[in-house]
Amino acid sequence: MTVEAGFELPPIDVRVTRADLVRYAGASLDFNPIHWNEQVATEVGLPGVIAHGMFTMALAGRIVTDWLGDPGAVLEYGSRFIRPVVVPGDADGALVEVTAKVREVREDGTARVDITAKFDGKAVLGKAVAIVRLP
């Protein structure tokens, strides 16, 4: 694959509903009630039920693995969780918009990809970076 710094990966939009959060809670074994119980979430000062940070990170990571073909070519993936994705109880849920850009192509055949995930127009992940081996 010939890739240069500045290349923009095909963007993805992901819609997240409460049902998705419950399903992710079961699959990830993270049953913290702030991710499914409105009362508990508001009691601890959150604006409502929020998505697991790791769920948002998983959704955002797909922009890289879809593009790479082989998810096994991800050498490093990290992110900060800077803003919550608030998920209402309706059928529409929350929309997470993911974009990514190749920041650097290295001589050893790896590349650094910077990922942006936005909810409500604001970034929810900080310093979301994947280091990948290019095919």
Next chain:
Amino acid sequence: MPLDPSFVGHTYPRSETYEVGRAKIREFAEAIGDDHPLYRDVAAAQAAGHPDVIAPPTFATILFGKYSMGAIVDDPELGLNYDRLVHGDMNFAYARPLRAGDRVTVTTHIAQIDTRMGNDFLTIRAEIDTEDGERVITALSQLVVRA
């Protein structure tokens, strides 16, 4: 009460063995809405050079939660208030992808403790190794205990 900084450098005993299963990988991939064939189709995974289906990159959060979070939350000496805990960041470094059939353990270290404006910042390093000692993933994560 702030966390005791003398816990920096503390290592918890190596966890029990967790066997990565095809069904759990598929369940996790479906939960993140990812229908990539390498997570569910053994033939496709082998054609790509993997011995079996591989796990999505963030699948390791299961191991981190079950064993690393489990170890620190259950440590009465550390005295962490789980109700005030939020996830600050997560970073995974992969020697190779986790795959079905892997039998792995998790070793959890407390790498750093800082207290700023009443909030405690706890940095955890988790090493995910096969039973034979092959390093597969190193996870580094900051947890925040809000004041």
